[in-house]
Every structure is written in structure tokens, then in C-alpha cells.
Amino acid sequence: MKVVIIGGGPAGRASALELSRLNQEVTLIEKTHMGGTCLNEGCMMVCGLVDVARFLNDAKRFNEMGIIDIKSDFTYKKVANGVKETLNKLRHVSEKEILEANVKLIYGEGIPYEGLVKVNKQEIKYDKLIIATGARSFYPPINGAKNAINYSDILDLEEVPKRLIIVGSGVIAAEFAGVFSSMGSEVHILCRNQFLNVLDPEISKFVANNLLEKVNIHRNVNVKEINKDGVVTHDGKINGKVLMATGMIPNSEFVGDIVKKGSRGEILVNNKMETSNPHIYAAGDVVGGVGSTPIARMEGVVAARNVIGISTQSDYRYIPHSISLDYDVAFLGPENVLSDSRENSKKNKLQKNENNKKENEKEKNENKEKKNIVTGKIPGTAGPGSFWKVLSSQTGFTHMEVDLDSGSLEKLYSITPSARHNMTYISMLSKLGHKTYDFDNFIESHPSTDSIYKLMRFFSKY
Ligand SMILES: Cc1cc2nc3c(=O)[nH]c(=O)nc-3n(C[C@H](O)[C@H](O)[C@H](O)COP(=O)(O)OP(=O)(O)OC[C@H]3O[C@@H](n4cnc5c(N)ncnc54)[C@H](O)[C@@H]3O)c2cc1C
Numbered sequence: 001m002k003v004v005i006i007g008g009g010p011a012g013r014a015s016a017l018e019l020s021r022l023n024q025e026v027t028l029i030e031k032t033h034m035g036g037t038c039l040n041e042g043c044m045m046v047c048g049l050v051d052v053a054r055f056l057n058d059a060k061r062f063n064e065m066g067i068i069d070i071k072s073d074f075t076y077k078k079v080a081n082g083v084k085e086t087l088n089k090l091r092h093v094s095e096k097e098i099l100e101a102n103v104k105l106i107y108g109e110g111i112p113y114e115g116l117v118k119v120n121k122q123e124i125k126y127d128k129l130i131i132a133t134g135a136r137s138f139y140p141p142i143n144g145a146k147n148a149i150n151y152s153d154i155l156d157l158e159e160v161p162k163r164l165i166i167v168g169s170g171v172i173a174a175e176f177a178g179v180f181s182s183m184g185s186e187v188h189i190l191c192r193n194q195f196l197n198v199l200d201p202e203i204s205k206f207v208a209n210n211l212l213e214k215v216n217i218h219r220n221v222n223v224k225e226i227n228k229d230g231v232v233t234h235d236g237k238i239n240g241k242v243l244m245a246t247g248m249i250p251n252s253e254f255v256g257d258i259v260k261k262g263s264r265g266e267i268l269v270n271n272k273m274e275t276s277n278p279h280i281y282a283a284g285d286v287v288g289g290v291g292s293t294p295i296a297r298m299e300g301v302v303a304a305r306n307v308i309g310i311s312t313q314s315d316y317r318y319i320p321h322s323i324s325l326d327y328d329v330a331f332l333g334p335e336n337v338l339s340d341s342r343e344n345s346k347k348n349k350l351q352k353n354e355n356n357k358k359e360n361e362k363e364k365n366e367n368k369e370k371k372n373i374v375t376g377k378i379p380g381t382a383g384p385g386s387f388w389k390v391l392s393s394q395t396g397f398t399h400m401e402v403d404l405d406s407g408s409l410e411k412l413y414s415i416t417p418s419a420r421h422n423m424t425y426i427s428m429l430s431k432l433g434h435k436t437y438d439f440d441n442f443i444e445s446h447p448s449t450d451s452i453y454k455l456m457r458f459f460s461k462y
């Protein structure tokens, strides 16, 4: 079967590798660089900058304690160039992996039609098409919004902005606030409502007070205008470099009407990543919902399998998420619960109507009331990456909610240096059906900063 994939990000790459493994004839079309947003201007870039920010914070801590005298002067341009060099190397590795899998790779902008894709003046016929074109920064209709930079401009900054004003208060706002406040910027986050809405209020409060304590977080701000040198809000003007962090919008305009789309342009799919067109599948950020590389990869694989008739569904239960600050802030699921995280997102519009959704919500709430839920919270432990922070009481914590009757995890947050790794394994174990009582004989590697297993063991005795 001839399969064409548009987009070489996590979703498209995962589809291509899976289809090649299944011996199909695959063509992958990528407009710019292999690896998509994740590698070139998202996760990996943030990873590089967070490493530097954490080093600067540690250096400051050691200097203040008088333990090690570290001179930590740095030039932003050098940091940015170092990150760019690493990204370039990673791109080559990704490209090599694709080529070695015998995927035909074409660089150019793919425009899909029924039965064919146009790219670089060629027409490539397909039996099945997978659209994995991702999303880009969303600019709300604020006067002068285009004066603001976004995440893709970060590595082109000449220097650390003296004052950075971030419009939006989601994950991107939090991570860049952490990076630039550690590098010496005076950072202001302008939230239209609450800060970090994706977290429970007490967790977001902890993050604001303990991990972003140098950042000025302004709540309930109405941004009226954005200029080259600052923003005008209902409260007056603040001067500084403005970074837009107000979410993403799917890259789907060029798809036309060959598939059905939602109100924000997201391609509508069901859990098999099937669109309204029987020959076309879509995966990753272009279908809307939470932007996450592991979700995009999973959907890419699911689309690939369904393309050749292996019936598979995306499973959104227990998805681990993490925010990279001085510690990792990790949690399960965008709603922090075990249920199908996309149940409430735009994803299932093809399958469910509004009435069904309301019924499901009602059922979920009723089930919750019937459960015997207990909460546990413990501070983080001393260990690798946290040892010297204990002296200033910066220990982080783990918060867990458990249904005592079934032993199931209902909610889990962990804020420690190892939280993202621990969360990944808890996610898998939970998917496999493991309960708190399975942790009775859990043996950890020591020393570690994993507090999750401690709470699991505690609840296993109930
Ligand atoms: C700053 C930032 C930090 C992030 N950090 C994390 C993180 O720590 N962890 C995490 O899980 N997620 C993170 N994300 C989200 C993650 O990057 C995305 O969810 C993920 O990249 C989505 O993968 P995708 O394949 O759907 O789309 P993308 O990665 O966006 O890839 C889409 C690809 O399609 C190409 N394309 C678009 N249109 C066409 C066309 N017409 N023809 C050919 N090619 C086309 C694009 O050039 C791009 O390469 C972050 C995002 C940002 C912006």
C-alpha cells in the first residue's frame, strides 16, 4: 500500500517508522526540519535552556551557602548557539533513522488533495494519507499582538531581556519564566484568569511560591494592546520584551475541505485517528487537545496500524505530564485523573454527540461520589538533585489520592528532581492494572527522590 505522511514531527515520524516496520511503501513529506516542534523549537530547546537555568540556580545556592565559589557569568548568545548546535545534531540523527528505515523523505510543503499530495511541483499518489502537521503559536485578537515574540524566536534573542512580559499563563509561560528569571530577567506573567490552570489550585500556588518565587505573577489581567516595547493592560503600561504564550492553533488551513475540522481548525478524528474521509488519518497536535510528544507518537503509531487494517485505539488513560522548572512538576493526565483524558476534548466529536458527553460526565461524578477516596501528601526526600536544597527547605512534595476500596490511583502530583521518570513508570503500571496493594513489596533503588512509592506502600497497608 502507498502511504503518504505529511509532517516530520513526533506523530509523522512515529507513523513512518511503524509503517516501514510493517513493510509498507512510505513517503514522508516535511516542510522544514526533521523532528518537528518538539525537537527544533519545543521540548528539546526548553530542555537545553532549563539545564543552564538549573546550573545557575545551583551555583547561586552553593555561593550563598559558602560551600563552593562558582563564577557563573554567561552570554546568552553562546547558550543559544550551543542549543542550536545540539538540535542540529539531533535533526541529523532523526533523519538518518528515517532514511535507514527505507522511508522516502521529501523536503517541501505538502498540499493534500483527494488521492494525491502536491509537493515541489510533483504529484505523489496515495492509497492512504496521514496528516501530522502539528500546530503553531496562537495569537489572540489583541491590538498589536504580532509585536510579541513566541517560543520559536527564543533562540534568536540577542541577550537575556532585562524585563520579560509573558502573555498567557500555561506551561510555556511557566517554563520560560523559570528559565529567564534564573538567567537574571525581571519576569512578569500576565494571566487572564488563574496561573497554570492545568494544575489543581494548591499545586499551582506551590509552584508560584516555591519554584517561580522570583517571578511576578499578575492575575485577572486584561491585555489591551501590545507594542514593540511593552504591553498596555487595564491597569496601565509595562515596558519590556513581550512573549506570547497563549496556546497553539492547528496547522490545517491547507487541508481544505477534504476532511472535517472543528472550530479552531483541528482535524476531527476518532480514537483510531480516522478522519471523516476514509482514506485520510490525522495524528498529533493537528487534531487539537493537549500538546504532548508522547501523545503525538502514540497517535502516529495508532494511525499507521489502522491504515493497514490493524484495528488499534489511542489510549489516553494515565498520561504522564511534566513541567520543567527548578524541579520537575509531574502529574498524571491533563485532568489529573485516570479517566480518558481526551474524553472531554475535541477528539471524539466524530463519535460522540453533546448529549452523550453530558451523560458521561454525570456518570463520572456519580461514580466519584461513591468512591472511598483518601489523600496523602509527603515532602520530597533528600537525594540526587535535591540534597543541598533541603537546607533551604526546598524539598518539593508528592500528593496522591487513592480509592481505598479498589486501591486505584485517583490523582497524582510529584514535585521532585526525578518526578518525570517516576511518573512514567507509575503511568505504565497503572495502565497494566496495578493497585496500591501491589506496592507492598516494592524495592526502590537508593538513594532516589522518588516519594511516590512511599505513599503507595503506605496505602498498600490499608
Ligand atoms: C516551547 C514548547 C515546549 C514543549 N515542551 C514539551 C515537553 O516538554 N514535553 C512534551 O511532551 N511536549 C512538549 N511540547 C509539545 C510538543 O512539542 C508537541 O506536542 C509535539 O511536537 C507535537 O508533535 P506533532 O508531530 O503533532 O507536530 P509537530 O512537532 O509540530 O510537527 C509537525 C511537522 O509538520 C511540518 N509541517 C507542517 N505543515 C506541513 C506541510 N504542509 N507540509 C510538510 N510539512 C509540514 C512542520 O514543519 C513540523 O515539522 C512543547 C511545545 C512547545 C511549543
Ligand SMILES: NC(=O)c1ccc[n+]([C@@H]2O[C@H](COP(=O)([O-])OP(=O)(O)OC[C@H]3O[C@@H](n4cnc5c(N)ncnc54)[C@H](OP(=O)(O)O)[C@@H]3O)[C@@H](O)[C@H]2O)c1
Residues within 6 Å of the ligand: 140, 141, 167, 168, 169, 170, 171, 172, 173, 175, 191, 192, 193, 194, 196, 197, 245, 246, 247, 248, 289, 290, 291, 292, 321, 322, 323, 324
Ligand atoms: N512540558 C510540557 O509538556 C510542555 C511544555 C511546553 C508546552 N507544552 C504544550 O504546548 C502547548 C502550548 O503551551 P501554552 O502554554 O502556550 O498553552 P496552554 O498550556 O494551553 O496555555 C495557554 C494559556 O494562554 C492563555 N490564553 C489563551 N487565550 C488567551 C487570550 N486571548 N488572552 C490571554 N490569555 C490567553 C490561557 O489562559 P486560560 O488559562 O485562562 O485559558 C492559558 O493560560 C500546550 O499544549 C502544552 O501542553 C507542553
